[in-house]
Amino acid sequence: MKRKRIIKQSILTLLLLLGAAEMILPFLYMISTALKGPVYVFEFPPKLIPSDPTLQNFRTALTKNNFGHYFLNSLIISVITVVLILLLGSMMAFSLARFKFRGRNFIYGMVIFFMTMPSMSLIVPQFVMADRLKLVDTLSGLIFMDVAMNLPFSVFLLQGFLADIPREIEEAAKIDGASNTTVFLQIILPICKPALATSAIISFLGVWDEYVWATTITNSPKNWTIPVAIASFQGVHTTNWGLVFAASLIAIIPVLILFISLQKYIIKGMTAGAVKG
Numbered sequence: 001m002k003r004k005r006i007i008k009q010s011i012l013t014l015l016l017l018l019g020a021a022e023m024i025l026p027f028l029y030m031i032s033t034a035l036k037g038p039v040y041v042f043e044f045p046p047k048l049i050p051s052d053p054t055l056q057n058f059r060t061a062l063t064k065n066n067f068g069h070y071f072l073n074s075l076i077i078s079v080i081t082v083v084l085i086l087l088l089g090s091m092m093a094f095s096l097a098r099f100k101f102r103g104r105n106f107i108y109g110m111v112i113f114f115m116t117m118p119s120m121s122l123i124v125p126q127f128v129m130a131d132r133l134k135l136v137d138t139l140s141g142l143i144f145m146d147v148a149m150n151l152p153f154s155v156f157l158l159q160g161f162l163a164d165i166p167r168e169i170e171e172a173a174k175i176d177g178a179s180n181t182t183v184f185l186q187i188i189l190p191i192c193k194p195a196l197a198t199s200a201i202i203s204f205l206g207v208w209d210e211y212v213w214a215t216t217i218t219n220s221p222k223n224w225t226i227p228v229a230i231a232s233f234q235g236v237h238t239t240n241w242g243l244v245f246a247a248s249l250i251a252i253i254p255v256l257i258l259f260i261s262l263q264k265y266i267i268k269g270m271t272a273g274a275v276k277g
Helices: 002-034 056-063 067-098 104-116 119-132 139-162 167-175 180-191 193-208 212-217 226-232 241-273
Strands: none
Touching: 002 241, 056 067, 056 241, 067 104, 067 139, 067 180, 067 193, 067 226, 067 241, 104 139, 119 139, 119 212, 139 193, 139 212, 167 180, 180 193, 193 241, 212 226, 226 241
């Protein structure tokens, strides 16, 4: 019996190590390539540790083609979008989880429907809507549609988390004279920190990495975001992959900072909020 347990644990450990290697090795290769000069990018056999590492790719990425401006565009769009998603998502989730009204189940069903719908299938109607609202080639157009595309998942996650909160907490506050607004702001939102943090990181990541809609709606370089700017580094005939990977690594920094800041809430938010509702 003990031998079977050891074999089972060994196989599980091996599978976990293989899975970890599958995720880590491409990232290590990305770092390695970013530290290589153009001459050494395609050397054979490839070396994971560069023989002559350089930071020139990072310096070029930061100074070429107004990369800082595109970085600021992505930061502005992502921050505003996440704030709007958390604000609207928490209010919608609170209404769906705590109030009974006509059409409640239909609205929640539409949330699930739009959450599962492929975003590519909505590109044409989204563009038509943006054009009629005069939002084409504007940061506002990017924010507007990013909120619409990421809001359903936030509502779903927060609604599931709220459904797990005992109603007695709110009832006790209402006995003391608290209104629904006071309950929402002073009781519900503080309790929902894990779910809000989870929603924030997932929404931020989705908006920060969004490429298809950004290339569809933006015409002028002044409104480009980080993914569009990185794609512009690729040439028609040749591509400096060291430069592309260096720019990609720079683009990862805000996501890492946000993840590290909110990591203590993320696991709790996912396990407590995503499985109920």
